[in-house]
Amino acid sequence: MSKAASFEGLPMSRIRPGRILAWTLLFIGGVIMVTPLLFMLSTSLKDASQVYDLRVIPETPTLDNYIEILGDGRFTRWFVNSMIIAVIVTLSNVFFDSLVGYTLAKFRFRGRYIVFVAILSTLMIPTEMLVLPWYLMASQFGWLDSYWGIMFPGMMTAFGTFLMKQFFEGVPDDFLEAARIDGLNEFTIWWKIAMPLVTPALSALAIFTFLGNWTAFFWPLIVTTSAELYTLPVGLSSFAVEQSIQWEKIMTGASIATLPTLIIFLFLQRYIVRGVMLAGLKG
Amino acid sequence: MATIELDRLVKRYGQTTVVHGIDLSIQDGEFVVLVGPSGCGKSTTLRMIAGLEEISGGEIRIDGRVVNNLQPKDRNIAMVFQNYAIYPHMSVAENIAFGLYRSKLTKDEKRRRVEQAAETLGLSQLLERRPSALSGGQRQRVAIGRAMVRDPAAFLFDEPLSNLDAQLRTQMRIEIKRLHHRLGTTSVFVTHDQVEAMTMADRIVVMRDGHILQVGTPLDLYEKPVDVFTARFIGSPTMNLMPASLREGGAELSLGGTIEVPRSSPKTSDILVGVRPQDLVPTAGARGLSVTGTVAVVETLGSETFVHIENSGQTIIGSAPGRQIPRIGDKLTLHAPAERLYYFDKVTEKALTAP
Ligand SMILES: Nc1ncnc2c1ncn2[C@@H]1O[C@H](COP(=O)(O)OP(=O)(O)OP(=O)(O)O)[C@@H](O)[C@H]1O
Numbered sequence: 344m345s346k347a348a349s350f351e352g353l354p355m356s357r358i359r360p361g362r363i364l365a366w367t368l369l370f371i372g373g374v375i376m377v378t379p380l381l382f383m384l385s386t387s388l389k390d391a392s393q394v395y396d397l398r399v400i401p402e403t404p405t406l407d408n409y410i411e412i413l414g415d416g417r418f419t420r421w422f423v424n425s426m427i428i429a430v431i432v433t434l435s436n437v438f439f440d441s442l443v444g445y446t447l448a449k450f451r452f453r454g455r456y457i458v459f460v461a462i463l464s465t466l467m468i469p470t471e472m473l474v475l476p477w478y479l480m481a482s483q484f485g486w487l488d489s490y491w492g493i494m495f496p497g498m499m500t501a502f503g504t505f506l507m508k509q510f511f512e513g514v515p516d517d518f519l520e521a522a523r524i525d526g527l528n529e530f531t532i533w534w535k536i537a538m539p540l541v542t543p544a545l546s547a548l549a550i551f552t553f554l555g556n557w558t559a560f561f562w563p564l565i566v567t568t569s570a571e572l573y574t575l576p577v578g579l580s581s582f583a584v585e586q587s588i589q590w591e592k593i594m595t596g597a598s599i600a601t602l603p604t605l606i607i608f609l610f611l612q613r614y615i616v617r618g619v620m621l622a623g624l625k626g
Numbered sequence: 627m628a629t630i631e632l633d634r635l636v637k638r639y640g641q642t643t644v645v646h647g648i649d650l651s652i653q654d655g656e657f658v659v660l661v662g663p664s665g666c667g668k669s670t671t672l673r674m675i676a677g678l679e680e681i682s683g684g685e686i687r688i689d690g691r692v693v694n695n696l697q698p699k700d701r702n703i704a705m706v707f708q709n710y711a712i713y714p715h716m717s718v719a720e721n722i723a724f725g726l727y728r729s730k731l732t733k734d735e736k737r738r739r740v741e742q743a744a745e746t747l748g749l750s751q752l753l754e755r756r757p758s759a760l761s762g763g764q765r766q767r768v769a770i771g772r773a774m775v776r777d778p779a780a781f782l783f784d785e786p787l788s789n790l791d792a793q794l795r796t797q798m799r800i801e802i803k804r805l806h807h808r809l810g811t812t813s814v815f816v817t818h819d820q821v822e823a824m825t826m827a828d829r830i831v832v833m834r835d836g837h838i839l840q841v842g843t844p845l846d847l848y849e850k851p852v853d854v855f856t857a858r859f860i861g862s863p864t865m866n867l868m869p870a871s872l873r874e875g876g877a878e879l880s881l882g883g884t885i886e887v888p889r890s891s892p893k894t895s896d897i898l899v900g901v902r903p904q905d906l907v908p909t910a911g912a913r914g915l916s917v918t919g920t921v922a923v924v925e926t927l928g929s930e931t932f933v934h935i936e937n938s939g940q941t942i943i944g945s946a947p948g949r950q951i952p953r954i955g956d957k958l959t960l961h962a963p964a965e966r967l968y969y970f971d972k973v974t975e976k977a978l979t980a981p
């Protein structure tokens with residue numbers, strides 16, 4: 344009530360043209376983002392005969408696709424694969440990126456700057472260029488078609504290291520020195536004192552890494568050959584090439600695949616927004 | 627408890643030397659204050675004692691044992707930092723208990739120690755709080771608590787009060803002093819505030835540019851500063867310094883007038899005559915210094931009044947006791963007894979000593 348009143352009381356001149364433009368752009372952006380999701384959801388609720396009927400609300404909505412997909416052992420397997428890989432890679436990044444970032448931020452040693460620049464410069468190399476060496480490496484070590492083969496390129500990232508370094512630089516030395524005087528060893532200082540002080544950055548890193556790996560397609564597609572090792576995106580795409588393209592199945596799988604993302608977003612919304620603001624680079 | 631000795635202690639960062647071979651010997655149970663302007667090497671010296679900074683030359687001995695190559699944790703010292711350095715993700719109790727991280731006491735023993743420290747510092751009601759829910763003074767007390775529980779050989783303080791407001795600073799100053807009386811632990815306290823130094827120290831160490839200029843009790847430094855720098859650094863408002871030329875049997879002030887100078891044999895005839903504002907008053911004495919000038923500023927503090935008088939471009943600060951408050955623009959003559967005057971060589975800025 345009071346809110347409405349205060350809005351009515353707002354003089355027209357307060358609503359500036361800039362504002363209107365911004366709202367319009369945001370609205371258009373929102374529509375562009377949401378429409379495909381809506382179609383995904385709606386297609387997943389149609390049977391095969393209705394797929395090309397472009398109505399948003401299906402004529403006869405059905406959960407058959409979900410029942411079929413969830414009953415299909417392959418799909419569950421892919422989901423679990425993706426989950427295992429994304430979780431392990433995320434934990435690895437949270438651990439190693441921050442360990443290296445901390446070292447670069449808080450210790451003075453010869454060659455520190457060179458190491459940092461070397462790490463940063465790998466940010467400039469596009470994945471497409473790396474895939475070939477990765478593949479050769481994986482094949483030589485016998486890592487092809489294995490979990491480790493899918494995971495190894497992402498176990499540490501230059502971006503994560505850079506992000507964590509920036510954050511650890513903001514941790515006052517006093518904290519670390521106080522702990523040093525109290526008798527903690529360097530590893531414990533990092534783990535017990537420094538890490539808890541950068542939790543916002545850690546959660547941002549964890550979210551980015553998880554989502555990136557959850558949706559990763561290109562490399563898992565290249566490195567895996569047996570269907571049991573597919574990740575969810577690779578598995579879903581394989582639907583597209585069996586006999587005929589089964590859009591309703593693909594969309595059902597995709598809808599289920601967005602669930603973890605959605606859950607993460609709902610629970611960690613606060614951290615994501617902060618994380619995006621903090622990282623300022625990637626979103 | 628311990629003695630601390632610095633022996634020709636040097637600190638270099640690359641090509642620049644920031645501590646130039648200082649010697650200092652701190653007695654068991656003494657409260658020593660390192661004081662000096664920003665960048666003079668106070669923190670660096672303290673951090674070398676703590677073991678947080680490598681020593682480039684010389685020796686540090688704690689209780690007679692050379693500690694140059696010992697880790698901070700093996701020196702059994704505790705340090706309190708300017709920014710408190712209490713961990714925001716831990717409760718007050720956990721923070722204080724952190725001081726006992728390496729101790730082999732039982733859990734119960736540790737808890738008892740924490741509670742004891744908390745009680746001494748008036749933190750008993752706050753043990754479960756997070757630091758974010760504490761005031762600045764309370765945070766600093768937690769930091770002191772963490773240093774206290776371990777019963778260290780020495781306390782090192784690096785400007786622990788500079789983030790507090792004036793009133794709280796005075797209060798904490800007294801609390802730290804009390805604590806020192808009670809525990810009797812050797813303490814080294816760094817500050818650039820001369821009032822803190824004067825009020826807290828058993829002995830003050832005045833530093834400048836990585837050198838120790840003078841070591842002495844607060845009164846020593848006030849009464850017998852060895853040079854112009856210390857003379858101006860200790861005491862507030864700062865000591866007045868007036869150029870004068872030595873003549874046979876006295877000194878001629880550039881402001882006019884002559885004064886008797888005690889027998890001494892300076893190399894130069896150009897000297898500075900110093901007088902503290904508290905000693906320069908309107909009542910005439912038998913002999914000594916007299917300066918006349920126009921009253922430019924009057925600072926009334928209640929207990930006393932400081933009067934700034936101007937004479938040929940120089941400002942001299944004196945004081946007017948009680949309620950005799952001069953008016954701006956008045957001509958005023960101030961006097962100081964001869965025994966309250968200080969004499970310095972104008973070139974070397976060293977105090978002139980009567981032989
Ligand atoms: N890592 C470093 N590299 C080079 N010079 C340094 C370094 N740390 C300190 N210094 C220099 O050493 C000198 C002494 O510094 P220090 O911190 O001991 O001063 P301080 O007396 O504690 O001053 P303040 O009152 O401002 O704290 C300063 O001139 C400073 O610039």
Ligand SMILES: [Mg+2]
Pocket residue numbers: 668669670
């Ligand atoms: Mg300092």
